[in-house]
Amino acid sequence: MVTNYLTTANKVKEYHFYYPQADLNRQKDSIIKLINTGTSFINYTGHGDATGWLHVNIKSADVPSFKNKNMYPFVVSNACRTAEFNISNSFGNSMVWAMKKADRLYRMF
Numbered sequence: 001m002v003t004n005y006l007t008t009a010n011k012v013k014e015y016h017f018y019y020p021q022a023d024l025n026r027q028k029d030s031i032i033k034l035i036n037t038g039t040s041f042i043n044y045t046g047h048g049d050a051t052g053w054l055h056v057n058i059k060s061a062d063v064p065s066f067k068n069k070n071m072y073p074f075v076v077s078n079a080c081r082t083a084e085f086n087i088s089n090s091f092g093n094s095m096v097w098a099m100k101k102a103d104r105l106y107r108m109f
């Protein structure tokens with residue numbers, strides 16, 4: 001699938017953000033900018049907690065600032081605790097329930 005469909009010929013662009021980086025805020029700003037411009041798929045693999053993704057410092061409190069109305073990404077979060085749905089303001093809940101903001105499907109592994 002990856003070699004057949006997820007290619008530049010099919011207008012799929014990849015962006016990689018590795019930890020550790022010297023400028024964590026620049027990474028955070030770059031990722032939020034991609035969300036705001038309509039990125040369709042996000043796969044985060046790293047450390048997390050109920051409030052968000054730790055290695056890129058994106059938190060539940062950032063979700064209301066997203067400007068991606070009608071451009072909702074599919075998010076896979078390979079991070080601990082980000083989708084603690086029993087915590088109303090967890091990162092996963094914030095991403096799913098933010099009106100006209102984040103995503104409609106948030107998957108944590």
